[in-house]
Amino acid sequence: MNKTCAIVLAAGKGKRMKSNINKQFIKINDMPILAHTLNVFNKSKYIDKIILVAAEDEISYCKEKIICKYNFNNVVSIVKGGKERQNSVYNGLKAVKNCNIVLIHDGARPFISDDIIKKGIEFARIYGAAACGVMPKDTIKIKDTNGFSKSSLNRENLFIVQTPQCFKYDLIRKCHEKLIDKKVKVTDDTSVLEIFNYKTYLYDGDYSNIKITTPEDLIIAKEILKESKQKIY
Numbered sequence: 001m002n003k004t005c006a007i008v009l010a011a012g013k014g015k016r017m018k019s020n021i022n023k024q025f026i027k028i029n030d031m032p033i034l035a036h037t038l039n040v041f042n043k044s045k046y047i048d049k050i051i052l053v054a055a056e057d058e059i060s061y062c063k064e065k066i067i068c069k070y071n072f073n074n075v076v077s078i079v080k081g082g083k084e085r086q087n088s089v090y091n092g093l094k095a096v097k098n099c100n101i102v103l104i105h106d107g108a109r110p111f112i113s114d115d116i117i118k119k120g121i122e123f124a125r126i127y128g129a130a131a132c133g134v135m136p137k138d139t140i141k142i143k144d145t146n147g148f149s150k151s152s153l154n155r156e157n158l159f160i161v162q163t164p165q166c167f168k169y170d171l172i173r174k175c176h177e178k179l180i181d182k183k184v185k186v187t188d189d190t191s192v193l194e195i196f197n198y199k200t201y202l203y204d205g206d207y208s209n210i211k212i213t214t215p216e217d218l219i220i221a222k223e224i225l226k227e228s229k230q231k232i233y
Contacts, residue, residue, distance in 0.1 A: 003048045004121055005099035006041045006164065007092035010034050010062070010107030011055045011081020022058060023212060024107045025065075028221055033212055035066050036110035036225075042072045046118050049076045049099060052107075053092045056080040086186055090176045096169060101125060103164040104172075104189050108212045111224055112164065116205055120166035123201045129172070131165040131190050132205030162205040165189045171198065 010024045024034040041047050052075055054062045059078050067075050079095045081088035089104055096102055101124050105112065116132050123130030136158050144150040165188060175192045186192055190200040208224050210217060 003099040004046060004101045004103065005049045005051060005096050005169075006047050006103045006105060007051045007053060007089065007096070008034075008038060008041065008105050008107050009053050009081070009085065009088055009092070010058075011053050011088045012085070012108075013055070022055070025061075026212075026218065028110075028218070028225055031070075032066060033110050033221075034062070034107045035070050035072075037105070037107050037112070038066065038072050038075065039070065040110070040112050040114065041105070041117070042074045044114050044117055046114070046121055047074065047103070049096075050074045051076065051092050051095050052078045053081050053088045054078055084185060086176065086179060086192070089189060090180075093169075093173045093176055096173075100169055101166065102169045102172060103166045105164040106211050109163055109209060110212070110221070111206075111208050111210065111228065113206060113209070116209065117164060119203055120164050123203055124166035124168060127199070127201040129165070129167045129190065129193055129198060129200040130203060131161050131163070131188075131200050132203055132209070133159045133161040134205050134207055134209075136160055137207075159202050161188060161190060161202070162209050162211075163188075165200070167193075 013022060025032045041050050052062060062078055077095045079091050082091055101121055103120060120130050120132060136155055140153040140158060142150045172189060175196050178196060179192055193200055210220060212218060212221050
């Protein structure tokens with residue numbers, strides 16, 4: 001068995017977008033953000049299967065308006081999300097069958113490249129876990145309780161983590177199962193490994209690999225798409 005599965009997370013409501021619909025269904029160039037994301041993984045020769053995690057009340061919409069409409073034939077399952085991100089990831093992991101490498105990716109991060117996918121898989125096979133990201137462009141400050149600058153962090157030692165985050169399946173599933181008893185909240189899957197003293201190899205992502213979270217991000221996304229060569233067919 002040498003198969004690779006991508007878990008795409010689309011169960012969040014994205015309150016910061018201030019939209020009356022799930023941010024993943026907002027259209028850029030007449031195609032939903034989530035469809036742009038799934039398109040990359042569906043076309044990738046490095047991905048064998050895709051599992052989509054969606055809110056329970058949006059599963060039918062995802063199937064009809066996105067999976068079937070755009071013929072994403074590598075999406076083998078749509079599973080319901082959980083209360084928190086980590087619960088959604090675990091639901092996705094339980095649906096994985098016969099894959100030894102799993103990539104966990106934000107549905108609202110549509111500009112992932114095939115090269116980043118390839119490298120993530122390669123590094124996960126070597127190190128067990130890998131995540132892409134970039135160095136911060138801005139100076140990062142630590143703020144005290146009164147709102148004043150306390151100190152500055154060295155940018156050379158900082159890393160803005162992105163997705164996909166890539167893992168040996170047995171490792172990431174084992175850690176998520178152990179996390180259930182910890183009763184802690186995590187915002188990404190490298191943090192899950194850190195809790196249990198596993199390391200994640202960090203490799204270069206891309207500044208265009210943005211997560212669309214706020215209305216301002218939509219403006220940036222439209223400009224990125226103008227320069228992109230992504231096409232649905």
